[in-house]
Amino acid sequence: MADKPSVLRETDDEARKLARIILRSARSAAIAVIEPNSGGFPFVSRVLLGIDTDGTPVILVSALSAHTQALSADQRCSLLTGEIGKGDPLAHARLTVQCEAEKVDRDSTSHALIRERFIRRHPKAQLYVDFPDFAFFRLTPLKASMNGGFGKAYVLEGEDLMIRSPAIDDLAAMESGAIDHMNSDHSDAASKYAELYCKAKGTGWKICGLDASGVDLAFGDQLKRLEYEAPLQSKGELRTALVKLYR
Amino acid sequence: MADKPSVLRETDDEARKLARIILRSARSAAIAVIEPNSGGFPFVSRVLLGIDTDGTPVILVSALSAHTQALSADQRCSLLTGEIGKGDPLAHARLTVQCEAEKVDRDSTSHALIRERFIRRHPKAQLYVDFPDFAFFRLTPLKASMNGGFGKAYVLEGEDLMIRSPAIDDLAAMESGAIDHMNSDHSDAASKYAELYCKAKGTGWKICGLDASGVDLAFGDQLKRLEYEAPLQSKGELRTALVKLYR
Secondary structure, eight states: OOSSOTTBOOOOHHHHHHHHHHHHTOSEEEEEEEOTTTTSOEEEEEEEEEEOTTSOEEEEEETTSHHHHHHHHOOEEEEEEOOOOSSOGGGSOEEEEEEEEEEOOTTSHHHHHHHHHHHHHOGGGGGTTTSTTEEEEEEEEEEEEEEOSTTOEEEEEGGGGSOOOTTHHHHHHHHHHHHHHHHHHTTTHHHHHHHHHHOOOOSOOEEEEEETTEEEEEETTEEEEEEOSSOOSSTTHHHHHHHHHOO | OOSSOTTBOOOOHHHHHHHHHHHHTOSEEEEEEEOTTTTSOEEEEEEEEEEOTTSOEEEEEETTSHHHHHHHHOOEEEEEEOOOOSSOGGGSOEEEEEEEEEEOOTTSHHHHHHHHHHHHHOGGGGGTTTSTTEEEEEEEEEEEEEEOSTTOEEEEEGGGGSOOOTTHHHHHHHHHHHHHHHHHHTTTHHHHHHHHHHOOOOSOOEEEEEETTEEEEEETTEEEEEEOSSOOSSTTHHHHHHHHHOO
16 A cells, blocks of 8 residues: 555645634544553543644643543644534544644743633633643644545645744734724624635624634634634734725 | 542443443544554544444444554554534533454455445445445444543443344344334334434434344434343344334
C-alpha cells in the first residue's frame, strides 16, 4: 500500500478554511489519549471544546476523568471534530488534529482570558469552571487530517489551524466590550452573519467570540464560525470588517 | 489522586443495560487507534458501526484510511459511542469501549452474516461494501467505561457488552426471514416498540436487527435499540418475546 493513498487531495486554501471552520465551530470533540499504565492503549472520550485567541483548541476537564489523568502522564492527544448531521454519518466533513496538551496555569493572565472566552461559548460551564479539580488544557496542533466526505481527504499542518496576526492581544483586550456592543446595539447583526455566511436560520443568534480570524456565533445548541478572508492586522480593522460583512 | 475517583458508581444491571443500549443504538463511533510509525501517538477518526450477533461491535473500513492501516499494525483501539443530543454535550451518556480489532476473512461464513446485518443497518453501505479495499473488523470488547452524565461514572467488563445464549446461531439463521415477516405482516410493530420502549416518535419505524438480546429499530437517520429483560435461550422464544412486547 502506498504511503499516500490515491484519494488524498492537494491541500489548498479552501480546504484549510474548511478545516478551521470545522474545528472552530465545534462545541465538543472526541479526544484520544494514551491510557495510563496500559502499555500504550488508546482511549477515547468526549470533551467540551473552546478556542484560544491564537486558534489553539482548549478543553476544560476534571482531574477525576480518565483523559485528564492520561494527559498528565502523556501530553500526546488527537481531537475529532465535525458534526454528524443528517444522512450518512460519513458523508459529513470531519477533522482529526494531532496535538500536544499543556495545562493552563490558573494564576496566569492567559487563564483569565481562556476562562472568559470558554464561558461565553459554554455558559453552563460557569457552574463548575472554578472547581478546584477542573483545569484548562491548551492543545497545540502538530498536524491534521481532514475527510471532507467520500474520496476527499486532505493532510494539513498544525500551522494551518493557527491564527497569526500582530493584532491578537489588542483584539483580545477589547473582545468582551466589542461583543457586548454588537449584541446590544446591533442585535440583528449576528443573525444576519449566521444567515449570510453560515447557512444558518433564525433570528436569535448572538456573537460569542471575536478574534483576529473571525466571529463565533451562538444560538441555543448551535455554534457557527465565520472566517474572515484574511486575519485582521490591527484592532482598528475590526469595526470595518464587521460593517463590511453587514452588507 | 485516588485510583478510583469518588464519582465512580457501583456497576449494576441498570448501568450494564444502558451501556449495551448506547453501544447497540450507535450508527457511528469515534475510534481511537495508535498512529503507525508515530512512536505511539493516538489518532481518532469516525467509523460506521454495526453489531455482530454475539454483541461484538463491527466496523466497515477502507484500507486507504488511517485507522485501517493503524489497526493492521496494532489491533488495540477504543470506541466512543453515545449521541450528543440537545443542550450540554456532556449531559448525555456516552460509552468508551477498549477493544482488540480482528479483520473478518471475506470468505468466512461469519463475513456473509456480518455483511447482511451491516447493510440492513446502513443501507447506503451496499454501494461500497464489496469494493476490494473495504473490510470488516470485529472489535472484541476488553473493558469499558460509561459516563452517564455529570458525576455518574461506571466501569464495565468487556463481558458486560457481549450477548451470551445457546440460541445465537439459530436466531441468526432465521433473522432475515423474521425481519421481513415482521416488517410486512406486522408493519405497525416496529413503531409501537419504538414508542413504548425507546421514547421514539413516528410511524415509519422498521426492524433492522433481531438477535438473542433484543431488537434494532430504524427510521431514517434514527437507530434505536430495544433490549429484552434477559437473552432468549432458544429460537422458539422469539415469537413469544415479540408478541409480549406488542401489548
